[in-house]
Amino acid sequence: MTARLLEGKLFARMIKDEAKQAAEALKPSLGRMPGLAVVIVGEDPASQVYVRNKERACEELGFFSALIALPKETCKEELLAEIDRLNANRRIDGILVQLPLPRHLAEAEAEIIERIDPRKDVDGFHPVNIGRLVAGERSLVPCTPAGCMKMLALAGIPVEGKRAVIIGRSNIVGKPISHLLLAENATVTICHSRTENLPAIAREADILVAAVGRPNFVTADMVKPGATVIDVGINRIAPKKLVGDVDFEAVREIAGAITPVPGGVGLLTIATLMANTVEAARLQMEGKRERTK
Ligand code: NAD
Numbered sequence: 001m002t003a004r005l006l007e008g009k010l011f012a013r014m015i016k017d018e019a020k021q022a023a024e025a026l027k028p029s030l031g032r033m034p035g036l037a038v039v040i041v042g043e044d045p046a047s048q049v050y051v052r053n054k055e056r057a058c059e060e061l062g063f064f065s066a067l068i069a070l071p072k073e074t075c076k077e078e079l080l081a082e083i084d085r086l087n088a089n090r091r092i093d094g095i096l097v098q099l100p101l102p103r104h105l106a107e108a109e110a111e112i113i114e115r116i117d118p119r120k121d122v123d124g125f126h127p128v129n130i131g132r133l134v135a136g137e138r139s140l141v142p143c144t145p146a147g148c149m150k151m152l153a154l155a156g157i158p159v160e161g162k163r164a165v166i167i168g169r170s171n172i173v174g175k176p177i178s179h180l181l182l183a184e185n186a187t188v189t190i191c192h193s194r195t196e197n198l199p200a201i202a203r204e205a206d207i208l209v210a211a212v213g214r215p216n217f218v219t220a221d222m223v224k225p226g227a228t229v230i231d232v233g234i235n236r237i238a239p240k241k242l243v244g245d246v247d248f249e250a251v252r253e254i255a256g257a258i259t260p261v262p263g264g265v266g267l268l269t270i271a272t273l274m275a276n277t278v279e280a281a282r283l284q285m286e287g288k289r290e291r292t293k
Helices: 008-030 045-061 076-088 109-115 127-134 143-154 174-183 198-202 265-292
Strands: 035-041 064-070 094-097 163-167 187-191 207-210 228-231 235-238 241-243
Touching (some): 008 045, 008 265, 035 265, 045 064, 094 265, 127 174, 143 174, 163 198
Parallel strands (some): 035 064, 163 187
Antiparallel strands (some): 235 241
């Protein structure tokens, strides 16, 4: 039987609608719609497309958006000063520094991310937010993993008690999604480049997440019949051809549900960024109330 297709478009729409409703519910106490600032340094073409899509999503939902485009030779101190200004800007609830940064700033990436006020860190990359996620506390969670979890919930795919296997241990995808699955009571295994017998481990998964960055990495023999397969990978194999990490055509014949690439997880990421912007606004508002009590 062919797997159920988990189309990102449908779930992204639901996540955005929910974010818009939440923003409108917050508006009377906030006095405005939420605001997101995106900082981009240099002219990386892929980053420019992502940034444009983020602005578009803000427009679509009626959020305020500010694009801070800095020249590629911007130094660390200038970028940190810009972040300080955005931290202090009351019109801005969420701050996102588009990665990757130009080479001369790459080494300072951690310092730059750590300069963002954790309550405005809509990417969920600040160590404070990572720590809270690991501790199972309320936090701003990286958008791609949070979007995948939301999709599972909206699709009615059970997580509790299930065996989840994640291939990839990056800070952006693999590690955070493993904590989110654990928080939902899945039994979680993380595989990576040094894992032995990876296909056998993958075959035990009820939920298999591929975040490797290699086309056709997950083949049909690595998938348990009926499993849910989430393909986070985005690999450009020709100028106009994107594929995921999963051998889609073969695996869809075995899996119970599968996300396509393109048209799957990628669309959830920006939708979840909108949800995170609302959550950031809420966190700051609640923080202010606490201080005036
Ligand atoms: P990364 O390069 O930081 O991490 C890749 C991980 O794969 C590493 O942890 C590594 O241990 C593991 N790996 C590499 N080779 C392996 C092997 N042979 N066997 C087992 N594991 C292996 O990548 P990332 O940032 O986590 O991204 C992964 C993929 O997801 C990329 O294709 C990226 O473009 C994509 N991505 C998509 C979205 C989205 O919005 N859909 C967001 C972020 C990343």
